Amino acid sequence: MTTKAQSYLTHFRNIGIAAHIDAGKTTTTERILFFTGRNRNIGEVHDGAATMDWMEQERERGITITAAATTARWTRSGTNDEYVVNIIDTPGHVDFTIEVERSMRVLDGAVAVFDSSQGVEPQSETVWRQADRYGVPRIAFSNKMDKTGASFELVVNDIRERLGAIPAPIQYPMGQENEFKGIIDIVRRRAYTYTNDLGTEIEEHDVPAEFEAKVAEMRQQLIEAAAEVDEDLMMMYLEGEEPSVEQLVAAIRKGTVEKKIFPVLCGSSLKNKGVQLLLDAVVDYLPSPLEVPAIKGKLEDSEETVEFPADPEGKLAALAFKIMADPYVGRLTFVRIYSGTLQSGSYVYNASKDKRERVGRLLKMHANSREEVTELKAGELGAVIGLKDAGTGNTLIADGEDRVLLESIDVPEPVIKL
């Protein structure tokens, strides 16, 4: 049961973007920040020239994608539903595998980016296994569809064969390589093409006749995969009834959260194609903090575990997952709040260090700005200024509470170096 106090969490997505080096993680993240920065969802009309200027300026200034967690907002295309999308930086280099593991701990879902001309590369496999270990639901983005050698089928087959997962293509590219023109949404049976180079002007239309048979076949497979994880859909399927778009989305999302289905999307982040559709898929198919299992903690000197469900009115439980030195404000401790509310100026108990610590100011990081806030609530991520002792992986709970440590983020098994 979701209480009124928890209801904002249904519109939260805490995600990471994981990829093999060179697959396009940076470009994809940049484009996500570009599109969320102005909330350019499909259907809005924009002034192309102004957009161009803005993007150029951003490029010159350099979008700040170095924050350990960046807060963005996205209104799902075709709706007025605004979502908070926190993008957690997951380091992509093999050397930082432990760092990857740490960041996996604080996200509720991930976008795995693949280079569609390369398929699933060894390092993507490593990151995929880490996500498996931490139970992170994923959607896959077959990037670089414009590149010579690009093949959506290659990525889909590699997900099945190399990763042993069940790919569920929810999109299909209209053309590949030089001919890559747009994207078909298999669930909605709608086609999207781009009329400007920035990808901000999108036309939505019916599926072109040449793709109809392919789309029908893929949609049938999608319904069958979704029916496997959703009883209601299975009943409908057996009775020959066609599910509604909403029912199909809900069932695929259930399969994604249970890690039985991996939706696969496509696009070209370099050419700005498919990024808004990717953001729509993030809100459609990746879970909110309420849909993932509550984090557990171990009570000191006891075998007892305590759960901290995502609830701003619950007991405070937060995890420090990254420490960064900032030239202006000094030491920034990035935290994820799982339960309760962290107040600026308050005292917390650092259970890992057995120390009481004072929280100074609190910040939310955006692509180009930082916002000072007075509190961070359950489900939120931000940075704390003023914590002197907190280190990566430390548990922060309410001052005066019994000592409890959130599930360890130690690497559970040796990390295989490639």
Ligand code: GDP
């Ligand atoms: P990262 O190492 O995963 O962060 O990858 P980058 O985002 O830095 O991209 C690696 C290279 O691939 C760069 O030269 C990008 O310009 C290029 N790239 C990224 N996305 C695309 C794409 O959609 N199409 C093409 N053709 N190149 C891309």
